[in-house]
Amino acid sequence: MNQLNRKLIREFWHAKGLLLAITLMIALGVMCLVTMQSAYRNLLAAKIDYYHQCQMAHFWIDLKKVALSDIPDLSKYPSIRTLDSRLSFPATLDWHLKPEPLNCKVVSLPDRPKNHLCKIILHRGTYFTERNSNEVILSTKFAESNEIQPGDSVHLLLNNRREEFTVVGTAYSSEFTYMTPPGELLPSPENYGICYLKRSYAEELFDFQAAANQLLGEFHPLPDSSKYRLLEDLKQELEPYGLIRGTLLKDQTSNQFLTNEIQGVASFSFFLPTVFLTVAALVLNVLMTRLAKRQRVVIGTFKALGYTDGQLFLYFLKFGFVVGVAGSLCGSFFGILLAGGMTALYGYFFEFPNLISEVFWYPHFIGLVASLFCSVLGSIFGARHSLKLQPAEAMRAEAPIQGGHIWLERLSSFWQALSPSWRLALRSLFRARLRSLSNFIAAMMGTAILSSGLLMTSSQVFFIDFQFDKTMRSDVDLALKNIQGRQVVDEVLDLPGVYYAEPSYLYGCT
Numbered sequence: 001m002n003q004l005n006r007k008l009i010r011e012f013w014h015a016k017g018l019l020l021a022i023t024l025m026i027a028l029g030v031m032c033l034v035t036m037q038s039a040y041r042n043l044l045a046a047k048i049d050y051y052h053q054c055q056m057a058h059f060w061i062d063l064k065k066v067a068l069s070d071i072p073d074l075s076k077y078p079s080i081r082t083l084d085s086r087l088s089f090p091a092t093l094d095w096h097l098k099p100e101p102l103n104c105k106v107v108s109l110p111d112r113p114k115n116h117l118c119k120i121i122l123h124r125g126t127y128f129t130e131r132n133s134n135e136v137i138l139s140t141k142f143a144e145s146n147e148i149q150p151g152d153s154v155h156l157l158l159n160n161r162r163e164e165f166t167v168v169g170t171a172y173s174s175e176f177t178y179m180t181p182p183g184e185l186l187p188s189p190e191n192y193g194i195c196y197l198k199r200s201y202a203e204e205l206f207d208f209q210a211a212a213n214q215l216l217g218e219f220h221p222l223p224d225s226s227k228y229r230l231l232e233d234l235k236q237e238l239e240p241y242g243l244i245r246g247t248l249l250k251d252q253t254s255n256q257f258l259t260n261e262i263q264g265v266a267s268f269s270f271f272l273p274t275v276f277l278t279v280a281a282l283v284l285n286v287l288m289t290r291l292a293k294r295q296r297v298v299i300g301t302f303k304a305l306g307y308t309d310g311q312l313f314l315y316f317l318k319f320g321f322v323v324g325v326a327g328s329l330c331g332s333f334f335g336i337l338l339a340g341g342m343t344a345l346y347g348y349f350f351e352f353p354n355l356i357s358e359v360f361w362y363p364h365f366i367g368l369v370a371s372l373f374c375s376v377l378g379s380i381f382g383a384r385h386s387l388k389l390q391p392a393e394a395m396r397a398e399a400p401i402q403g404g405h406i407w408l409e410r411l412s413s414f415w416q417a418l419s420p421s422w423r424l425a426l427r428s429l430f431r432a433r434l435r436s437l438s439n440f441i442a443a444m445m446g447t448a449i450l451s452s453g454l455l456m457t458s459s460q461v462f463f464i465d466f467q468f469d470k471t472m473r474s475d476v477d478l479a480l481k482n483i484q485g486r487q488v489v490d491e492v493l494d495l496p497g498v499y500y501a502e503p504s505y506l507y508g509c510t
Contacts, residue, residue: 007298007315012322019319022283023327026375029276030331030367031338036269037363038339043262043346046355047177053353054174057117057216058249059231062088064242068210072237079230081220084117085212087202090182090479091195094155094162095146102146103181103192106158108202109137117216118175120196121353125150125169133201136165139179141351142193143170156195158205171196172353178257179351183477187349224250258350273367275445277374282438317376324375328368335363406430474502 012019050056066085074080087108092101110116113127123140136156138148148154152167173194181192203209215238219227227248235246249255302312340357347355406427409415415423429436478492483505492501 011319018283019323022375023323023330025276025279025283026324026327026371027331027334029273030328030371031335032276033269033273033367033370034332034335034363035338035342036265036272037366038335038357038360039342039346040262040265040269041360041363042339042343042355042357043258043265043350045358046352047258047262049354050172050174050177050352053121054119054172055115055117055218056174056249056255057084058219058227059217060247060252061215061217061231061234061238062244062246063213063215063238064244065208065211065213066215066238066241068212070241071212071215072234077230077233079220079222079226080217082117082218084216086199086214086216087206087208087212088214089158089206092157093193093195094157095148097147101157102142104142104156104195105193106156106195106197106202108199109196111198111200117218118173120171120173123170123172123353125167128168128198132166133198134163134165135168135198137169137171137196138167139176139189139194139351140170140172140353141179141187141189143167145190146193159207161205163205165195165197172351174254175252176254177350177352178254180253180257182479183472187351189351224248261346261350269363272449273370275449277370279442279445282442320375320377321372324372325368327375328364328371331367331371332364335367 068085071083071085074083087106089106091104091106093104094101109120109128111128120137122137124143125137128135128137136154143149148167150167150169153164154167155162155164176194179187179189179192179194181188197205203211215234217234219230222230231246231248235243299312303309336359343355343357408426408430418426480488486503489501489503492498
């Protein structure tokens with residue numbers, strides 16, 4: 001081991017506290033990068049695979065009722081690849097383990113497995129059998145939250161009829177990855193779920209023989225503007241059948257929540273690591289500047305003994321290299337652990353059949369490169385001034401910083417009011433402008449991270465309080481299938497515990 005390496009180890013030991021702090025900042029930046037990039041890639045890969053498996057529809061059209069024979073001929077719309085139909089109705093489920101009825105949505109499926117849009121992926125049990133017509137498949141989280149097993153019997157209130165069904169299985173569907181009850185923002189699998197029925201039995205229950213109230217379609221590859229125009233053409237053609245709404249995949253509730261969350265994670269995976277790594281580079285720059293100035297005489301002596309500028313430059317570069325590698329390895333390790341936890345947390349809000357945390361080399365490589373770049377850059381800028389000096393000049397002590405007035409001294413009344421210690425601090429601050437700027441930026445970024453987190457929490461609390469305590473003040477929202485008169489309000493007021501009821505009329509329009 002040569003003299004420079006021994007000196008490097010001693011300097012590491014003497015500055016261990018500050019170097020540890022810088023290493024931790026780099027580790028935090030790399031950890032944020034690895035965690036969020038891994039979570040982003042896990043979510044994106046799971047979404048793409050899920051949509052492909054289920055053959056996710058590209059648009060939905062809700063109607064009051066349309067005969068299958070009246071569904072538009074696809075030959076008029078060459079850009080539409082597939083058009084399927086089905087039944088979809090709100091319903092209520094009775095389960096003996098729950099004292100109150102559970103809200104659900106009934107969706108029809110083909111009696112036998114076949115290729116169609118918005119397929120399901122079975123989790124437990126089987127698909128519909130030929131033994132009974134009154135069979136039901138439940139969404140997985142809804143069944144698990146209410147402890148409903150394949151083979152159990154449940155009752156559904158459908159079209160004013162209370163029917164008994166046998167649960168034959170539980171399943172996932174990409175259409176309901178983020179499943180919220182009507183009027184709510186967060187999933188509530190213990191109170192709301194999807195019930196899949198045989199198409200033939202659903203037609204009989206709702207008196208929809210050879211008819212449907214929802215169309216699902218798939219486009220050929222098209223720009224978004226063309227998709228909107230095609231959907232508008234279809235809506236105009238289906239207007240006589242009681243058009244309710246038309247929805248593109250881009251605007252579908254579940255897909256919108258999932259896509260926005262993925263984009264948010266991708267944005268944070270760039271912003272937070274950049275802040276941490278920038279602060280680390282600035283602090284390392286200040287450290288190396290002070291170290292080089294403190295060792296000015298030593299550097300001059302080494303140069304006089306024959307050490308080249310390249311050897312001394314490499315000596316300072318090793319500071320940044322070791323700090324960058326140590327911070328990157330530490331950040332990568334904890335990033336892998338946190339990525340697994342973050343992905344598991346998303347599995348609670350989003351209903352995926354196969355959401356796993358994988359280790360991707362790309363975020364680790366980017367983290368290593370970024371940490372080395374920032375740490376080495378800080379070291380280079382910190383040591384560059386002393387390495388430019390000639391041996392004789394470097395062996396002399398550094399001359400004091402040139403004095404002189406600073407611009408604040410022109411404000412005589414203000415300056416005279418300051419104590420000598422404040423004057424000394426302000427002169428030092430304005431004369432060492434680069435160091436002061438580095439400290440200012442580091443403090444600014446640290447404050448930005450802290451304040452943005454606190455403000456985000458406060459804004460969410462305000463939003464929830466305003467929305468649910470001041471705007472949506474009802475305890476129960478009762479949706480009726482058909483338009484009713486004032487007598488319904490009187491009946492609701494007669495229910496025990498109800499002290500106020502307010503009617504409303506909602507009508508979809510453009």
